Amino acid sequence: MAAETSDTSAKAESIVEVRHLSKTYDGRVRALEDINLSFPKGQLTTLLGPSGCGKTTMLKIIAGLLEPSSGEVFVNGKKITGPGPERAFVFQDFALMPWATVLRNAAFGLELRGMAKNERNEIARKYIAEVGLTGFENSYPRELSGGMRQRVGLARALAVNADVLLMDEPFSAVDEQTRRKFQEDMLALMEIEKKTFIFVTHSIEEAVYLSDQVVLLSRLPGKVSEIIKAPKAAGSPDEIRRDKVYLDTVEHIWQTLRKYLEE
Amino acid sequence: MHEWFNKDSIFWRLLSILIFFSAWEIAGRVPISPAFPTFIDTMEGLFRMISDGSFFEKYMITLKPLLVGVFITCFFGITFGVSMGLSDRIDWLGQPVFIVLQAAPVSALIPMITYVYGIGFTSKIIAVCILAMPVVVLNSINAVRNANTSLIEMSRSFQGTRMQEVFKVILPDASPMIFAGLRLGVAGGFVGIVLAELLITPTGIGDLISYHRSVANYAEMYATVLSIILLAAATVRFFERLEVRLFRPEKQGT
Numbered sequence: 270m271a272a273e274t275s276d277t278s279a280k281a282e283s284i285v286e287v288r289h290l291s292k293t294y295d296g297r298v299r300a301l302e303d304i305n306l307s308f309p310k311g312q313l314t315t316l317l318g319p320s321g322c323g324k325t326t327m328l329k330i331i332a333g334l335l336e337p338s339s340g341e342v343f344v345n346g347k348k349i350t351g352p353g354p355e356r357a358f359v360f361q362d363f364a365l366m367p368w369a370t371v372l373r374n375a376a377f378g379l380e381l382r383g384m385a386k387n388e389r390n391e392i393a394r395k396y397i398a399e400v401g402l403t404g405f406e407n408s409y410p411r412e413l414s415g416g417m418r419q420r421v422g423l424a425r426a427l428a429v430n431a432d433v434l435l436m437d438e439p440f441s442a443v444d445e446q447t448r449r450k451f452q453e454d455m456l457a458l459m460e461i462e463k464k465t466f467i468f469v470t471h472s473i474e475e476a477v478y479l480s481d482q483v484v485l486l487s488r489l490p491g492k493v494s495e496i497i498k499a500p501k502a503a504g505s506p507d508e509i510r511r512d513k514v515y516l517d518t519v520e521h522i523w524q525t526l527r528k529y530l531e532e
Numbered sequence: 533m534h535e536w537f538n539k540d541s542i543f544w545r546l547l548s549i550l551i552f553f554s555a556w557e558i559a560g561r562v563p564i565s566p567a568f569p570t571f572i573d574t575m576e577g578l579f580r581m582i583s584d585g586s587f588f589e590k591y592m593i594t595l596k597p598l599l600v601g602v603f604i605t606c607f608f609g610i611t612f613g614v615s616m617g618l619s620d621r622i623d624w625l626g627q628p629v630f631i632v633l634q635a636a637p638v639s640a641l642i643p644m645i646t647y648v649y650g651i652g653f654t655s656k657i658i659a660v661c662i663l664a665m666p667v668v669v670l671n672s673i674n675a676v677r678n679a680n681t682s683l684i685e686m687s688r689s690f691q692g693t694r695m696q697e698v699f700k701v702i703l704p705d706a707s708p709m710i711f712a713g714l715r716l717g718v719a720g721g722f723v724g725i726v727l728a729e730l731l732i733t734p735t736g737i738g739d740l741i742s743y744h745r746s747v748a749n750y751a752e753m754y755a756t757v758l759s760i761i762l763l764a765a766a767t768v769r770f771f772e773r774l775e776v777r778l779f780r781p782e783k784q785g786t
């Protein structure tokens with residue numbers, strides 16, 4: 270045991286490793302090419318890039334929902350072959366069952382694991398409260414706004430107590446005000462939950478605001494063009510949004526991405 | 533107050549029924565044809581049939597094969613359709629048969645069934661099934677095929693087994709379309725049973741219709757036709773309710 274700990278301590282930092290990952294759709298569309306990435310434990314890494322650059326593809330491969338054409342993904346040092354309990358996915362379109370209540374939706378990951386009803390509902394209630402939806406347990410998704418629906422999706426992913434949360438543009442279907450509030454709640458949640466987040470977005474501000482590390486992807490084939498460390502500024506949300514380092518990082522990323530648009 | 537003017541309120545339903553029956557009454561009095569009874573005559577004919585016992589006696593004869601046929605259609609139609617939707621191999625075997633059956637004028641087959649199975653119970657069941665089954669099967673296939681891929685992915689991402697995926701996600705998601713097929717199928721089943729009873733030696737309500745027509749009791753004849761139409765409509769409505777009850781709690785009370 271002791272030997273193992275010391276052996277892994279050098280790279281204990283990273284929980285997800287992506288090695289020489291490539292994905293070609295239908296033998297033609299080169300969505301990803303030779304991606305090598307490390308995702309540090311307990312941090313939030315954003316995948317940022319223009320749409321169609323393979324962000325969803327990469328996230329689904331890490332989730333085990335898609336097979337890579339070549340290369341491999343390691344989670345906690347083990348090569349993945351499919352979905353696993355240490356990873357949970359938050360879907361862009363929420364993926365809530367319209368026929369199930371908020372409570373059942375939030376508990377669904379646990380239901381699939383065969384956990385008893387009382388037990389799973391209790392856990393789900395706790396996370397419904399954590400994402401700020403207390404009182405809506407018995408509502409149906411269609412009675413909720415887009416932002417609230419995504420909170421249910423988040424509660425469902427948190428309830429299974431995975432180490433890594435994979436989030437595919439979770440706020441893209443949410444209006445701007447709700448989105449800001451959601452981002453602030455996310456930061457607070459990351460303090461409590463101490464999980465690793467892999468987050469996809471096409472919003473530069475959102476990426477810099479939330480992330481410890483931003484991975485810039487270029488388009489067709491999707492490649493890593495730059496990795497930017499974005500240490501989170503302290504202070505209130507408004508202070509952060511006016512922080513010089515924050516603004517400089519946003520500007521730097523914009524200049525980089527602009528090159529791809531002009532090509 | 534304004535609940536009365538809500539488009540689903542009982543007031544509007546009663547009003548539309550009232551208008552329909554009044555129009556019928558007027559058309560019968562004009563008269564548009566000597567063979568077209570008024571609404572009131574028709575109701576009197578209905579009561580005559582009920583009081584002499586022939587109405588329920590003949591209905592029992594019709595309903596038994598109809599019920600068995602509808603039950604077989606529901607059970608096997610959904611089972612076939614769902615399996616074909618889930619598995620390409622079963623689909624390859626089965627789907628062409630049902631597409632041909634749905635496109636063909638299958639009522640033309642009904643007299644042929646009598647050659648093989650005679651004029652009894654079995655022929656009627658088969659008549660019900662061939663008119664009801666194709667739409668049930670094809671709708672079930674499409675319902676399963678078009679199940680929300682994002683929900684299926686969700687189930688997989690939480691390590692749901694294939695069984696859980698089918699029963700907890702695909703079937704509830706497919707249920708509106710499966711039930712739409714069932715409603716069309718049940719309506720087809722009614723067509724099948726009436727055709728069988730009219731085309732094969734008249735029995736059951738087919739007998740009621742052809743007998744009263746032959747002796748020019750048009751009131752009784754129309755009463756029978758009206759009753760079977762209403763029964764078919766009520767059955768279809770029942771299936772609608774059943775779906776909401778079983779699979780779609782979120783639509784309850786709407």
Ligand SMILES: Nc1ncnc2c1ncn2[C@@H]1O[C@H](COP(=O)(O)OP(=O)(O)O)[C@@H](O)[C@H]1O
Nearest residue numbers: 294295298300319320321322323324325326327
């Ligand atoms: N199932 C698929 N079949 C074929 N091509 C696909 C498929 N999914 C995605 N692609 C293509 O792969 C590329 C990357 O897609 P995606 O990962 O969805 O990008 P992003 O999430 O960054 O917008 C796009 O060019 C897209 O058209």
Ligand SMILES: [Mg+2]
Nearest residue numbers: 324325326438
């Ligand atoms: Mg995407």
